[in-house]
Structures are given as C-alpha cells and as structure tokens.
Amino acid sequence: MSAAGATISTSDPYRLGSRGPNLARGHGGGGPASKRVVVGYGFWLFLLSDIVIFACLFATYAVLSDATAGGPKARDIFDLQRVAIETACLLASSFFCGIATIAVARRNQILTQAALIATGLLGLAFILLEASEFAALHAQGDGPTRSAFLTAFFTLVGCHGVHVTAGLLWLGTMMAQFYAKGFRPDIGRRFLCFSMFWHFLDIVWVAIFSLVYLVGTRL
Amino acid sequence: MFGKLGWDAIPLGQPIPLIAGAVVMLVLLGILAWVAVKGWLPYFWNEWITSVDHKHIGIMYVLLGLVMLLRGFIDAIMMRSQQALAFHAQGYLPPEHYDQVFSAHGTLMILFGAMPLVIGIMNFVVPLQLGVRDVAFPTLNSVSFWLTATGALLVNISLVVGEFSRVGWLPYPPLSELRYSPGVGVDYYLWAVQISGIGTLLTGINFVTTILKIRAPGMTYLRMPMFCWTALASCLLIIAAFPVLTASLAMLTLDRYLGFHFFTNEAGGNAMMFVNLIWAWGHPEVYILVLPAFGIYSEVISTFSGKPLFGYRSMVAATLFICIVSFCVWLHHFFTMGAGGDVNAVFGIASSIIAVGTGVKMYNWLFTMYGGRIRFATPMLWSLGFMTTFITGGLTGVLLAVPPADFLLHNSMFLVAHFHHVIVGGVVFAVFAALIYWWPKAFGFRLHEGWGKAAFWCALAGFYVTFVPFYIDGVLGMTRRLQHYDVAEWRPWILVSAFGVLILLAGAVCQIVQIIVSITHRNELRDTTGDPWDGRSLEWATPSPPPVFNFAILPQVHDAEAYWDVKRRAREMNGSGLEPHYEAVEMPRNSPTGFVCAFFATIIGFALVWHIWWLMIAGLVGAYATFVVFAWRDVPEYVIPADEVARIDRANRLARQEALHGASAA
Numbered sequence: 001m002s003a004a005g006a007t008i009s010t011s012d013p014y015r016l017g018s019r020g021p022n023l024a025r026g027h028g029g030g031g032p033a034s035k036r037v038v039v040g041y042g043f044w045l046f047l048l049s050d051i052v053i054f055a056c057l058f059a060t061y062a063v064l065s066d067a068t069a070g071g072p073k074a075r076d077i078f079d080l081q082r083v084a085i086e087t088a089c090l091l092a093s094s095f096f097c098g099i100a101t102i103a104v105a106r107r108n109q110i111l112t113q114a115a116l117i118a119t120g121l122l123g124l125a126f127i128l129l130e131a132s133e134f135a136a137l138h139a140q141g142d143g144p145t146r147s148a149f150l151t152a153f154f155t156l157v158g159c160h161g162v163h164v165t166a167g168l169l170w171l172g173t174m175m176a177q178f179y180a181k182g183f184r185p186d187i188g189r190r191f192l193c194f195s196m197f198w199h200f201l202d203i204v205w206v207a208i209f210s211l212v213y214l215v216g217t218r219l
Numbered sequence: 220m221f222g223k224l225g226w227d228a229i230p231l232g233q234p235i236p237l238i239a240g241a242v243v244m245l246v247l248l249g250i251l252a253w254v255a256v257k258g259w260l261p262y263f264w265n266e267w268i269t270s271v272d273h274k275h276i277g278i279m280y281v282l283l284g285l286v287m288l289l290r291g292f293i294d295a296i297m298m299r300s301q302q303a304l305a306f307h308a309q310g311y312l313p314p315e316h317y318d319q320v321f322s323a324h325g326t327l328m329i330l331f332g333a334m335p336l337v338i339g340i341m342n343f344v345v346p347l348q349l350g351v352r353d354v355a356f357p358t359l360n361s362v363s364f365w366l367t368a369t370g371a372l373l374v375n376i377s378l379v380v381g382e383f384s385r386v387g388w389l390p391y392p393p394l395s396e397l398r399y400s401p402g403v404g405v406d407y408y409l410w411a412v413q414i415s416g417i418g419t420l421l422t423g424i425n426f427v428t429t430i431l432k433i434r435a436p437g438m439t440y441l442r443m444p445m446f447c448w449t450a451l452a453s454c455l456l457i458i459a460a461f462p463v464l465t466a467s468l469a470m471l472t473l474d475r476y477l478g479f480h481f482f483t484n485e486a487g488g489n490a491m492m493f494v495n496l497i498w499a500w501g502h503p504e505v506y507i508l509v510l511p512a513f514g515i516y517s518e519v520i521s522t523f524s525g526k527p528l529f530g531y532r533s534m535v536a537a538t539l540f541i542c543i544v545s546f547c548v549w550l551h552h553f554f555t556m557g558a559g560g561d562v563n564a565v566f567g568i569a570s571s572i573i574a575v576g577t578g579v580k581m582y583n584w585l586f587t588m589y590g591g592r593i594r595f596a597t598p599m600l601w602s603l604g605f606m607t608t609f610i611t612g613g614l615t616g617v618l619l620a621v622p623p624a625d626f627l628l629h630n631s632m633f634l635v636a637h638f639h640h641v642i643v644g645g646v647v648f649a650v651f652a653a654l655i656y657w658w659p660k661a662f663g664f665r666l667h668e669g670w671g672k673a674a675f676w677c678a679l680a681g682f683y684v685t686f687v688p689f690y691i692d693g694v695l696g697m698t699r700r701l702q703h704y705d706v707a708e709w710r711p712w713i714l715v716s717a718f719g720v721l722i723l724l725a726g727a728v729c730q731i732v733q734i735i736v737s738i739t740h741r742n743e744l745r746d747t748t749g750d751p752w753d754g755r756s757l758e759w760a761t762p763s764p765p766p767v768f769n770f771a772i773l774p775q776v777h778d779a780e781a782y783w784d785v786k787r788r789a790r791e792m793n794g795s796g797l798e799p800h801y802e803a804v805e806m807p808r809n810s811p812t813g814f815v816c817a818f819f820a821t822i823i824g825f826a827l828v829w830h831i832w833w834l835m836i837a838g839l840v841g842a843y844a845t846f847v848v849f850a851w852r853d854v855p856e857y858v859i860p861a862d863e864v865a866r867i868d869r870a871n872r873l874a875r876q877e878a879l880h881g882a883s884a885a
Binding site: 030050060145181 | 351355356420423424425427428431432433434436437438439442459461462463465466467470473477478479481483485486487488489496773776843846847850851853855
C-alpha cells in the first residue's frame with residue numbers, strides 16, 4: 001500500500017465502493033486526522049453527551065407533567081404567542097450565526113462582527129423573553145416550588161436558557177478573539193465548535209417547543 | 220458572611236475524624252515543606268502539576284487512586300471491626316458516624332479509587348499503544364485530572380469540616396432530601412461527585428476522539444490492541460452514562476437548595492424516578508470500570524503466555540456487546556420496586572444474557588493460555604486470581620438476576636459479597652496487574668517480584684476469608700449497613716470476615732513495601748531495553764520511561780500485534796534496519812489551566828456546600844477568567860529540534876539492537 005495506494009487515496013480519499021485499505025487521514029489505517037477534524041469530532045461527542053442530559057430532563061418532564069398537585073396545568077400557563085416570538089428570535093439568531101460562518105470563511109472582519117452581533121442580540125432577546133415568562137409565572141405563585149410539574153418545566157426550559165446564556169458569554173469571547181487576533185486557524189476551529197453549539201441549542205429548542213409548549217396547550 | 224459555616228462544623232467532640240484529619244494535614248504539610256526545602260517546587264510545578272503529558276497525568280491519576288483506595292480501605296477496617304464488636308453492643312462507632320463511614324467507603328472506592336486508577340492506566344497506556352504522541356486534547360486532560368482531584372479533596376475536607384453523607388454511596392431520596400438530611404453531608408457528596416463527574420465526562424470525550432481519530436498509520440480498528448478496544452467501549456459508556464449522573468444529581472441538588480419537587484414526598488415528586496435515573500448511570504458505571512480491566516487481563520495473559528490473544532475478533536464483539544447491553548439491565552438493582560412481573564422478567568433476562576459476553580472472554584483467556592509457554596510473573600498471578608474470583612462473583616450475579624431470588628437476597632450481605640467479588644476481583648486485581656506490568660514502562664525499573672507475590676497471595680487469601688462469609692450471612696438473613704445486631708448465627712462469620720481484613724491488611728502492607736523496596740533497589744531492577752516482558756504492543760517499542768514525544772517517528776503498523784511484528788522483522792533482518800530520517804517534533808506546552816480550574820472548582824464546591832454565595836460568585840468569575848486567559852494564549856506548542864529527537868531515538872535503537880544480539884547469542 002505504498003505509492004499505488006497513495007495515488008488512489010488522493011483521487012478517492014474515502015475509497016467509496018472499495019474494499020481496499022482506507023488511507024484517508026483519521027480513517028482506518030490512514031494515520032492521525034487533521035486538527036480541525038479532531039476538534040470538531042470531540043465537540044460533537046460533547047454535544048451528544050449534552051443531548052443525554054436534555055434527554056433525562058425530557059424524560060423527567062414526561063413523568064412529572066401530570067403531577068400538578070392541585071396547581072396549574074400546562075394549558076393554564078403557556079402563552080403560545082410569546083413562545084412563537086422566542087422561537088423566531090432563536091432561529092433568526094442561528095441564521096446570522098450561519099452568515100458569520102460564511103464571513104469567517106471569507107476572512108471578512110466587518111461582516112463577521114456584524115453577523116455575530118446580530119446573533120448575540122437575537123439570543124439576548126430570546127433570553128429576556130424567557131426570563132419575563134419565568135418572572136410572570138413566579139409572580140402569580142406558579143414558580144418551580146409549586147408542583148412537580150412546574151419543577152420539571154422550569155428545569156427543562158431553564159437548562160436550555162442557561163445553555164443559551166453560556167453561549168452568549170462564549171460568543172463575546174469569540175468576537176473579541178476575532179477582533180484582537182484575526183482569523184487564526186485555532187480560533188477558526190473554536191468558532192466551528194461555537195456554531196455547532198448554537199445550532200444544537202436550536203434543535204433542543206425545537207424539541208422543547210413541540211413537546212412542551214405545543215403538546216402542553218393541546219392536552 | 221460564611222453561610223452555614225461556623226466553629227460548630229469542626230467535630231471537636233469526635234476524636235477519630237479529628238485525629239485522622241490532623242494526621243493527614245501534618246503529612247501533607249510535611250511533604251510540602253520537604254519539597255520546598257529540597258527546592259523541588261519548580262520541578263513539581265513544571266513537570267507534574269502543570270503537565271499536559273498523558274504519561275504524567277496518568278501517573279498522577281494512579282497516585283490519587285491508590286491514596287483514595289487506602290483511605291477507603293481504612294473505612295473498611297472500621298466497618299469490619301465495628302461489626303465484630305457490636306454484637307449485643309454499640310461498638311465504638313455511633314450510628315451517625317458509622318453511616319458516614321459506609322457512605323464514604325462506597326463513594327471513595329468507586330468514584331475516587333477505582334475510577335482514577337482505571338482512567339490513569341488508560342491515560343498512560345492508550346496513546347503509547349496507539350503509537351501516537353498524546354491524546355486529542357492534552358490541556359483538557361489536565362483539567363479532567365484536576366477536577367477529579369477536586370472531588371476527592373472535597374470528600375476529605377468533609378472529614379474535618381462538617382460531616383459526610385450518611386445515606387449510602389447513592390443518595391436515595393426521600394432520605395437524602397433536605398427534610399431528612401438537613402446537614403451538609405449530602406451536599407458534600409453532591410458537589411464532590413458532580414465536579415469529578417464533569418472531569419470524567421471530559422476524559423471520555425478525550426479518549427473516544429483519540430482512539431477513533433488519532434492512531435499510528437496502518438493501525439486499522441482491528442489492529443488495535445485489546446486494551447484500546449476496551450478503553451474505547453468504556454469511554455463510550457462514560458459519554459452516554461455520566462450525563463445521566465450529572466442530570467440526576469443536579470435535580471436532587473435543586474430539590475435541596477431551591478425547594479424543587481423532583482423527588483420529594485410532597486407536591487407530586489417521585490422518589491423512584493431518582494432510583495431509575497441513578498442506576499441508568501450506575502449500572503453502566505460498573506462496566507466502565509470492568510471493561511478496561513478486561514483489557515488489562517487480555518494484554519497480560521497474552522504477553523505472559525507468549526501467544527497472541529485467542530479469538531481477538533470475538534473479544535472485540537463481546538466487548539461491544541457488553542457495552543450496549545449494560546444499558547438494558549439497570550432495573551435489576553431494584554426488582555423489589557414493584558414494576559411488575561413483566562418488567563422484572565425483561566430486566567432479569569437481560570441481566571443473565573450480559574454474562575454471555577463475559578463468558579466468551581473467559582474462554583478466550585483460557586484458550587490463550589492453552590499451549591502457551593506461561594510465565595507466572597506477578598501480573599499473571601493477579602490475572603489468574605481474577606479468573607477464579609470473577610467467575611464466582613459472576614455466577615452469584617446471575618443468581619441475583621433472577622427476580623424471585625432477588626426478592627429474598629435484596630440488600631442483604633449476599634449482595635455485598637457479590638459486588639465485592641466482581642469489583643475487587645475484577646477491577647482491583649486488574650489495577651495491581653497493570654501497576655506491576657506497566658511500572659517499568661513508567662519509571663524505568665521493574666517492581667520486586669518477591670514482595671509482589673507476597674502481596675498477591677495475602678490479598679487473594681484475605682479476599683476470600685473476608686467476603687465468602689458475607690454470602691453465608693446474607694443467606695442467613697443479615698442485611699447490609701448494620702451498625703449493631705443481636706443474631707447469634709451471624710456472629711461467627713462476622714468474626715471470620717474481620718480476621719480476613721487482617722490478612723488483606725498484610726497484603727496492603729506487602730504492596731507498599733514492594734514499591735518502597737523496588738525504589739531503593741531500582742538500579743538492580745533497571746529496565747534497559749524498554750521491553751522487559753517480551754511485549755507485543757507498541758508501548759514496548761519506546762524506551763523506559765518514554766521520551767515526552769513517545770515516538771520519534773510514528774510507527775507504521777502492519778499487524779494486530781504491532782511490536783511483535785517489528786521484532787519478528789528485526790530478527791529476520793538481523794538488526795533494526797536503516798535509521799529513519801528525523802524531523803523536529805511539535806508538542807503541546809504545559810499549562811496551569813487544569814490546576815487553576817480545579818482551584819476555582821474547589822472554591823465553588825466548598826462555597827456551595829456551606830451556602831457562602833459571595834465566594835461562589837467569586838469562584839465562577841475566576842473560572843470564567845481562566846477560560847478567557849487560556850483562549851488568549853498565542854503559542855500553544857513548542858518544538859523539539861530534530862537533533863534532540865535523533866539523539867534520544869538513537870539510544871533507544873542501540874539498546875534494542877544489543878538486546879536482539881544478546882537474545883540471538885544466548
């Protein structure tokens with residue numbers, strides 16, 4: 001698998017449809033993968049573990065959603081209009097994150113910073129809307145200590161909110177790094193992770209929107 | 220100002236923890252003073268504390284694990300002696316103290332003894348076996364270690380400041396809820412395990428990435444050494460299971476701190492949900508521990524039988540089978556919950572089926588030995604001791620997996636005997652086999668065989684004398700965690716068991732003596748070839764101890780037994796072939812990030828235990844600042860020039876050629 005294998009592997013690195021040795025880096029016998037692949041792969045694994053945390057919280061919510069202990073049910077407290085605006089903010093925020101990815105690939109500082117600011121502001125709007133929902137519920141006596149259902153609801157949705165907040169802090173450091181250090185490869189890899197994280201939060205939110213809010217108001 | 224913390228937190232009325240704590244503090248301060256006086260502080264800071272070298276991190280993990288193993292063993296001695304005395308009497312440990320002792324024993328042994336030992340061995344061995352220079356994320360690796368150390372530190376702080384949990388090694392609600400456990404004990408447990416659990420999760424991510432993405436050229440999946448396969452399976456389990464631990468402990472924490480109602484008796488909480496969640500982590504956890512142990516036995520048995528591992532592919536399949544099925548058995552920890560006959564039957568059958576995978580492995584090890592030229596060195600003795608002990612433990616496990624039998628034996632001493640058979644016989648024996656097997660690779664000299672054999676025989680005999688009586692007491696109806704008792708039939712077996720602990724103690728002493736004697740006689744035990752056992756995988760291709768970059772040139776792998784293949788070719792060619800072309804090597808720079816993170820994590824954990832909110836906020840700000848400073852660094856790597864690489868590698872090649880010619884002359 002010396003010279004001949006190497007020539008084949010450049011034209012068809014993944015040896016599709018071939019039973020021969022896979023010599024692409026990071027696959028089979030191809031030797032260590034590139035840093036970008038390693039970092040992205042590791043972060044994917046982290047996201048999977050985070051999904052397991054959310055899976056536990058979803059399962060807990062499913063078990064406890066009827067345990068209202070005489071307190072309000074889901075349909076009594078959910079305001080779908082507000083949730084729709086929240087969803088729009090978060091999805092639009094992800095759109096600008098995608099724009100930022102393109103801007104980073106083009107090494108365009110102004111567009112990168114502008115897109116990241118838009119990402120952050122929309123994320124912040126989402127968090128503020130969620131906080132106002134929580135505050136309103138708390139004010140009318142329907143806080144997380146009211147019943148097991150509200151405990152599970154606040155924890156599941158709040159855990160997503162904590163993730164978005166942490167993401168905003170991360171976003172700030174990413175903007176500062178791009179501004180101060182430019183488009184270095186290692187900073188590019190970190191941004192790859194950040195954008196994966198931001199889109200991952202979207203996916204979790206879609207699940208929360210469907211399984212908690214939509215299903216909750218129908219029952 | 221200091222939350223719940225006051226002078227009453229120091230247990231001035233209880234001499235045992237106070238004296239123990241004082242002794243530990245004096246020893247630590249003494250070591251620190253000695254290091255400072257000798258002028259070794261810069262060495263320790265540069266080479267160990269801030270090291271991101273997987274070998275150094277591995278050694279620190281093992282050291283932490285051994286110390287905690289000893290601490291957990293002291294708890295065990297206290298429990299055995301208490302039960303030996305507390306027949307129709309109160310013994311010397313009051314209930315509230317005895318409860319802390321058995322809770323600390325389980326927590327320390329599993330989470331701060333066995334886990335650091337297994338992860339430490341993975342750290343040291345896996346990159347060497349894969350033929351690469353480091354793990355995927357070296358600095359993250361250092362963070363993982365120091366977060367684990369933080370957890371261990373918090374558990375030990377609880378000895379003298381406040382109290383430890385009294386509710387067992389898994390904090391079942393509602394007992395662990397604020398109403399029934401108002402003290403800080405459960406909080407110490409929660410934060411210690413939570414912080415170290417994050418460290419473990421990061422390790423899992425790090426090693427799956429390393430094993431799947433960073434291997435020497437030519438090392439396809441089915442050419443990886445068996446230990447790497449088991450480490451991969453174990454780390455996959457960590458990624459899938461540890462988030463469940465994080466989530467369930469976080470929910471209990473919210474119950475205790477903010478008055479939430481996940482597991483409370485009031486407002487619709489569901490305590491059994493905690494038991495389900497915690498065992499959805501807890502059962503994979505025992506396979507996280509024992510799968511790498513299986514890998515260690517595979518390496519040791521193959522090496523000391525002088526044969527390739529029998530049924531390598533079936534071993535891989537059995538490992539992955541166990542990896543998956545371990546997620547389908549958790550309910551067997553609480554058949555008595557009342558889930559109904561159908562649910563119990565499903566989990567009972569799954570629990571019996573998982574033994575098939577282990578059975579495949581047992582036969583593979585037997586057939587590896589069959590026809591081999593077996594050398595009964597100490598690692599091999601530990602492996603043989605494991606095979607007999609683990610079969611007993613496994614069979615009693617299959618018995619417990621039968622729900623009707625489990626209804627009788629649930630929470631009895633029979634159960635305690637079972638899980639000590641599989642965890643001590645499986646994991647702890649493997650750790651000692653690995654310690655002796657890879658010690659020469661880590662430090663450049665072998666361990667003394669005589670003391671090692673003495674330690675093995677004392678441990679094996681002591682183990683059986685201690686734990687077999689538990690089976691009998693269990694069948695006689697004795698439940699676990701009894702502070703005192705008045706059933707005369709149990710008494711003789713309790714005394715036998717207490718005697719067994721003395722034999723185990725002799726084993727522990729022999730083990731410590733072995734290490735001390737070996738260090739003082741290190742020049743006679745020196746390993747000059749880098750291959751003291753006639754090994755078969757790539758770690759033995761490096762000098763002992765390996766240079767910081769492990770391999771001057773990444774080895775080209777052609778066979779499942781990479782180094783055996785190299786040796787065979789070298790013998791055929793009567794030499795190691797031509798000298799390669801050396802190039803400069805880039806290595807990650809050491810970083811205090813892990814240590815600083817752990818410092819802030821300790822502050823955050825301690826502040827949360829005692830409700831000192833300003834300190835917690837300060838710790839969080841510090842941790843975020845550490846993150847930013849780390850992100851800001853400009854030069855993450857340093858370069859070792861080609862001349863230096865060549866100088867180190869030439870010495871290694873020379874030693875190997877001499878060994879080769881010595882072997883052919885003899």
